[in-house]
Amino acid sequence: MIVSAIAFYVFSAIAVAAGFMVIAARNPVHSVLFLILTFFNAAALFVLMGAEFIALILVIVYVGAVAVLFLFVVMMLDIDFKQLRQGFLQYLPIGGLIGLIFLIELFLVGASWIISPDAAGVAAAPAPAFVDHVTNTRALGRVLYTQYVYLFQAAGLILLVAMVGAIVLTLRHRVDIKRQVPSRQVGRKRDEGVEYKDIKPGQGL
Structure with missing residues (x-):
């Protein structure tokens, strides 16, 4: 119990410190690396x-996809971050107002949960015992692939459509680039791919 409590405080402190460094670091690459540390x-x-x-x-x-993508984008794009920071003070009042609104909303949510008359009863109620010892992953899999299997398939189709749409929108056909045409490759005759040369002795191609 003591070991788990110590590990909780250590991981929490590192996560909070790394999250603060994400917005405090001057180098954007360092910010992404601190973000990866926060995720871990x-x-x-x-x-x-x-x-x-x-x-x-x-x-x-x-960590494996989103943060690495951020890192590649930050490292590959030639962005002048000094120029982006020049208008920081102009948007500071608006950002502060939005942050204050979010803080008030979080406070209202927490206060409504604490003041709610059913909150104490729910917190005091014992957790139901498992009939069989199943892991988290197996329990989520049972629910996801039984009750919500159609919604899961629909979400996959939506992601597929989004992926195909992104490819279609970014696809550009250029005249100076040679592209494969499978139908022409399959239907090519022998005479189109083989050419005989009459090379005399002592001469090259």
């Missing part, structure tokens, strides 16, 4: 809570 510590916190599936998804999807 958040995944460790999920493991401590027993949600290993969410921890693996956080590492695989966010």
Whole structure:
């Protein structure tokens, strides 16, 4: 119990510090690296809570795809960050107002949950015992592929349509680039691909 508590405080402190460094670092590459560190510590916190599936998804999807994509975009694009920071003070009042609104909303949500008369009863109610010992991943899989299987397939189709749409929108046909035409390759005759040369002795091509 003491070891888990110590691990919780260590991972939480590192996650909070890395999250602050994401917005405090001057170098955008360092900000992305601190973001990856934040994701790793958040995944460790999920493991401590027993949600290993969410921890693996956080590492695989966010660290392995999203954060690496951010890193490549930041490193490949030639962006003048000094020029972007010049108008920072102009938007500071608007950003502060939006942050204050979010803070008030979070406070109202927390206060409504604490003041709610059913909150104490729900918190005091014991957790139902599992009939069979199943892991988090197996329990989520049972629900996802039984009750919500059609919604899961619909979400996959929506992502497929979005992927095809992104490819169609970014596809550009240029005249100076040779492209493969499978029908022409398959239907090519022998005479079109083979040419005989009469080379005399002592001469090259």
